[in-house]
Amino acid sequence: MTINEIQEEIIKEFEKFNTWQEKYNYLIKIGKNLPPLDEKYKTEENLIKGCQVKTWFHSTFKDGKLFFEIDSLSLIVRGIIALLIRIFSGQKPEDIKNASLDFVKKIGLEENFSPFKENSLFKIVNRIKSEAELYESRKD
Amino acid sequence: MFKKKNRFNVKKIRKDFPLLNQKIYQHPLIYFDNAATTQKPKVVIDLIDKLYSEKNSNVHRGIHYLSEKMTEMYEEARIKVQKFINAKYPHEIIFTKGTTESINLVAFSFGEKFIKEGDEIIVSEMEHHSNIVPWQMLCQRKGAKLKIIPFNDNGELLLEEYKKLISPKTKIVAIVHVSNSLGTINPIKEIVKIAHQNNIPVLIDGAQGIQHQKVDVKDIDCDFYAFSGHKMYGPNGIGVLYGKEKWLEEMPPYQGGGDMIKEVTFEKTTYAELPFKFEAGTPNYIGAIGLGAAIDYLNNIGLENIQNYEKELKEYGMAKLSSIEGLKIYGTAKDKTCIFSFLLDNLSPYDTGFFLDKMGIAVRVGHHCTHPIWHHYKVEGSVRASLAFYNTFEEIDYLVKALKEIKKMFI
Numbered sequence: 001m002t003i004n005e006i007q008e009e010i011i012k013e014f015e016k017f018n019t020w021q022e023k024y025n026y027l028i029k030i031g032k033n034l035p036p037l038d039e040k041y042k043t044e045e046n047l048i049k050g051c052q053v054k055t056w057f058h059s060t061f062k063d064g065k066l067f068f069e070i071d072s073l074s075l076i077v078r079g080i081i082a083l084l085i086r087i088f089s090g091q092k093p094e095d096i097k098n099a100s101l102d103f104v105k106k107i108g109l110e111e112n113f114s115p116f117k118e119n120s121l122f123k124i125v126n127r128i129k130s131e132a133e134l135y136e137s138r139k140d
Numbered sequence: 141m142f143k144k145k146n147r148f149n150v151k152k153i154r155k156d157f158p159l160l161n162q163k164i165y166q167h168p169l170i171y172f173d174n175a176a177t178t179q180k181p182k183v184v185i186d187l188i189d190k191l192y193s194e195k196n197s198n199v200h201r202g203i204h205y206l207s208e209k210m211t212e213m214y215e216e217a218r219i220k221v222q223k224f225i226n227a228k229y230p231h232e233i234i235f236t237k238g239t240t241e242s243i244n245l246v247a248f249s250f251g252e253k254f255i256k257e258g259d260e261i262i263v264s265e266m267e268h269h270s271n272i273v274p275w276q277m278l279c280q281r282k283g284a285k286l287k288i289i290p291f292n293d294n295g296e297l298l299l300e301e302y303k304k305l306i307s308p309k310t311k312i313v314a315i316v317h318v319s320n321s322l323g324t325i326n327p328i329k330e331i332v333k334i335a336h337q338n339n340i341p342v343l344i345d346g347a348q349g350i351q352h353q354k355v356d357v358k359d360i361d362c363d364f365y366a367f368s369g370h371k372m373y374g375p376n377g378i379g380v381l382y383g384k385e386k387w388l389e390e391m392p393p394y395q396g397g398g399d400m401i402k403e404v405t406f407e408k409t410t411y412a413e414l415p416f417k418f419e420a421g422t423p424n425y426i427g428a429i430g431l432g433a434a435i436d437y438l439n440n441i442g443l444e445n446i447q448n449y450e451k452e453l454k455e456y457g458m459a460k461l462s463s464i465e466g467l468k469i470y471g472t473a474k475d476k477t478c479i480f481s482f483l484l485d486n487l488s489p490y491d492t493g494f495f496l497d498k499m500g501i502a503v504r505v506g507h508h509c510t511h512p513i514w515h516h517y518k519v520e521g522s523v524r525a526s527l528a529f530y531n532t533f534e535e536i537d538y539l540v541k542a543l544k545e546i547k548k549m550f551i
Contacts, residue, residue: 020498021549028550052506053490054520073520074488075550 003095006087007103014107023108027079034082037071050123053077057124059131065090066135068128077120080109088128096132101125148449153441154530156181167500170535175320175348175479175526176504177370180434187433188375191426199425200399200416214425217432218415224435225365226356227382231414234388235428238379239347240270242366243314245381245418246343247274249391250312257283260309264289264297264326265516266319269509271345275314284311291516295322295471299330306338313342317349317365321510321524322471323454323479325349332362341387347371351528352450352477354443357382369427374434378427381418388414395420446529453527453536454478460540466547470513470522478527481508484543485550489523492546496523499542 001009017023041058048055055072068089070081087103088096104121154160157179162169171179197206199214215230222230236242255261261275265288272286279286287310289302297315313335318325328349332342341363349355351372357365364387369378383391393400393411397420402410411417438446457480461467466485484492493505507514507521514521525539 024495025549053488072488074490076491076494 003087003091003099007101010083010086010103011106020108024076024079027082028075029079030082031075031078031080034071034078034085035069037069041069042071048123048127051077051120053120055081055120055124057127057131061093061135064092066093066096066132068131070124072120074120077124080121081124084124084128093132093134093136097129097136148445148529150449150530150532154532156183156437157530158182158185160530164500164502165498170501170531170538172525172527172531172535172539173502173504174528174531175371175508175524177376178351178373178528179530180375181373181437183437184374184430184433188426188430191429196426198422210425213429213432214423217425217428220432220435221380221382224355224439225350225382226358228358229385232382232385232388234381234383234415234418235423236366236379236381237377237424238368238370239345239366240274240379242364242379242381243271243343243345244274245394246312246314246364246366246383246391247278249394249418250341250387251278251282252392253390255282255284255311258309259284259311260287260305260307261285262287262289262302262305262310262313262315264302264315265291265512266295266297266322266324266510267314267316267512268320268345268347269511270347271314271316271343272512285309288512289315291324293517294473295319295324295476296473297324297326297331299327299334302331303334306334306340310335310338310340313340314345315342316345316347317355318346318352318477318479319471319510319513320348320479320526321481321508321513321522322473323476323481323526324471324473325353325475325477327475328362329360332360336361341384348477348479351438351446353447363387369431369434372431372434373437375427375430378424378431380431385414388418393417393420397421399423441529449529450478450527453529453531453533456533457525457527457536460536461543464540464543464547467543470517470519478531480525480527481522482525483519483522484547487546487550489521491550492523492543495546495549496539496542499538499545501525501539501542 037056042056046056046058048057053074058069060067068085072078159179197210199211202208202211218230218233221233275286287305289297291297315331317328328344335342343364344362346365346367350367363384365382367380370376400412400417400420402412461480468483470481489505493503496503504524508524
């Protein structure tokens, strides 16, 4: 599936939620199910800078595609990470680089986000995108 | 069961604070972030408005009417602060922009004169970063050493360890009055007494002390006491350094500029008398006068009444929060104020704080600028509910209810 197709799928899934509680219950649920990052990758260098809550980032590049493993001390942030991994992990660097993240607004997370979560979300997305740029330039 | 025995008219008091009367995400605001900053009574807000609308003019330049009046009001504010903390002289009150600047001033000016290589400075494990970093910077400049008084798991300083740290090399002790993260009220009078037996001066970081109880610097006998206006219902950007005359006289100025000089030539500058020696540039005179109004307001309610009511809030809050299964309180000192630091189950404090916000409860989450405290407990930080005298028992009940709901969400 393409990045946009997955985003559309997520938007549809969120349409069935009526309250912010339901949305966050869902985020907590998928946050709990997110596989934890291997302890050996939870290093100082792998911390995403600027996230208020500790969040670690690890990526691998295989067969022209980027794969992400990201973990956080916050369960809500883990829920967001689960969505971002679903969208971006296994995609080509140039597709990741060029993707626009429409789903954030459309699923109504933005309006409900306190600065700390928003901050974390954009910092993680920036990290994913800069990693994609790095691998795209390497390919050239 | 806890008995509410106060006769404190909190309903009436809340009307003095316009900000409290609003809804956040459709819930009535519960403002439990008072250790970060307190809200302002209308008398303070109105006065500042009036000063800018009708009275504004720079101080200490006075040939004209407005400037003279403003200078008078500024100096009256200094006297209000002097009386409020029972300092010996008005010129022992230096206006700064806040506690941080007050501590930096002492670390620089005292350090310049009295600290040399190999000297030692004592702080504690529960200091705010603003009572650690300025001293570390001084140590780096001078080749001095920082010594740390540890605390026990209740959050009480180990005075026996403190006594052991004192040596002929110790030049100053800098200790927090009330911990912003744990709520501990430190026995500062005793700490000062021990230091003075060894002829060592003491600075007290009173950022969280001044608003919760009567502070009498003569009685405490501390050499310096630093605090902020905005944490005691006054305006932002104004703070106080109290210093004993004998130290302030001997210390060189902190910053150079206008207002702090007697005479300037390119060969030599002579400095102004106290307190102006330490107030370079245009001071925050409107902030200072606003702080004076906050002091009047507190005096009207009575510090003793505030202290008694807040003690009841503290006891009620501790009892109620302790009853939540899986909630761990950090800071259980015998003598503590109404600051509650806690973690709920194994949740990140960010997650707990996020949902409290959604329910209209403003708390702070994280390390609260006290990394060493959380290193002590080996956790990343806490959720901190810090209360003031305009908070109520009902608000504590609502917090407890909200926390129980959050617990359910994460099961």
